[in-house]
Amino acid sequence: MSPKSPEEEFPQKAFGWAARDTCGHLSPFKFSRRATGEEDVVLKVLYCGVCHSDLHASKNEWGISMYPLVPGHEIVGVVTEVGAKVTKFQEGDKVGIGCMVGACHSCDNCTQDLENYCPNMILTYSATYHDGSTTYGGYSDIMVANERYVVRFPDNLPLDAGAPLLCAGITVYSPMKYYGLSEPGKHLGIVGLGGLGHVAVKFAKAFGLKVTVISTSADKEKEAIEHLGADLFLVSREHDQMQAAMGTMDGIIDTVSAFHPLLPLLGLLKPNGKLILVGAPEKPLELPAFPLIMGRKMVAGSGIGGMKETQEMIDFAGKHNITADIEVIPMDYINTAMERLVKADVRYRFVIDVANTLPKTA
Structure with missing residues (x-):
């Protein structure tokens, strides 16, 4: 032939x-x-x-x-x-x-x-x-x-x-499920309120989580809380706000794709807390060891999801109108x-x- x-x-x-x-x-x-x-x-x-x-x-x-x-x-x-x-x-x-x-x-x-x-x-x-x-x-x-x-x-x-x-949806849904951050009552921080972050807030609230949005822009607070349904809002550049929230979160989904410091975010986690990176900065981030060791904390990553989980995510979105x-x-x-x-x-x-x-x- x-x-x-x-x-x-x-x-x-x-x-x-x-x-x-x-x-x-x-x-x-x-x-x-x-x-x-x-x-x-x-x-x-x-x-x-x-x-x-x-x-x-x-x-x-x-x-x-x-x-x-x-x-x-x-x-x-x-x-x-x-x-x-x-x-x-x-x-x-x-x-x-x-x-x-x-x-x-x-x-x-x-x-x-x-x-x-x-x-x-x-x-x-x-x-x-x-x-x-x-x-x-x-x-x-x-x-x-x-x-x-x-x-x-x-x-x-x-x-x-x-x-x-x-x-965007599967990128934030998958780590919430895999890292045990979809259990009702958990406190989840979401860094960045862009294409990924705003969808993360919606999924997190549908899971029954307490949600804090962490952003460099104070003018996003009204949008985060009144429109998207977040419970709390932190301006990451405001030292007093960040200090007041130290040790309060079970996990953080970090959606930011630009270079940014991880140390302040690690401070927000409870012992055994998880900081999950889903953004992709072009430059390597600095990872301090001391706060990881002292709190048995984790920095991890996650990328989209398999096809079975993607179908699960879309079905969940349909059920909850996300x-x-x-x-x-x-x-x-x-x-x-x-x-x-x-x-x-x-x-x-x-x-x-x-x-x-x-x-x-x-």
Whole structure:
């Protein structure tokens, strides 16, 4: 049998927006996606969230980008086609695709439903797929993915405001569950009130936790307490406030992606407390040993979650009406949105209205 031509292997014409180089500027891009495999699901993309990772990747700030790069890993849409062996989905289903589209399925992590920690995990964009092709993300009109990496959306969960949960939501939900910080009555600190932090507050309150938001910006207090439902608010630059809260928290979810001191945060923890990093600062953070030793405290990290847990998170969000606070934008606004994202000028997540605005940029 002769090998398939590129046109046979990648027959599905796609259209999106891509970065071509490290300047990160995005513009219209025509490409092709693979033929629908036996276990594949094809979806029409309706909305795609804009994650800070998209900005980093577009500019190759992590040194792993592959150009041309179509970002987007908070993808929601409607199934338009399924492969012959697909059992979980059918045409017309509302679904989502998050940060990964593949893994080895045989290592210890994969067998424990932790595909996100598989050494061969395949990112939704700017990665190499099993067939050697480059993966392209959700700033595009269609997606093709193995059904294992597709989640079903609850009927009551809005697709636009639910999209960011596929990255931001699972990123904060997973460590709360794993580190025992989802038990009612626990006191959880949340550092940063951005795309991750505001969703963390909502999940924490749904779990029945006492929540303190920790921020450098005093003007976010009203938003944190009156709108998002946090119980307390600390300005991290105010020494007296921080001192008064010393030793009161069971755990802290740190969502900040900029360099910041950990020592004041460790002081807020009770003995055996856990400081969990989910932000990704570009520079290494300084880790003081003494407060860890004296309080048997822990500094740990967490990155998204496996597919089983991601479905669990979306179902929990549907049950408790948890969504992200979003600003819906047209596709051709994306470069301006990226500029605003650098300045943290969004409350709290941009979401691209792909279905209604992408065709108009062709």
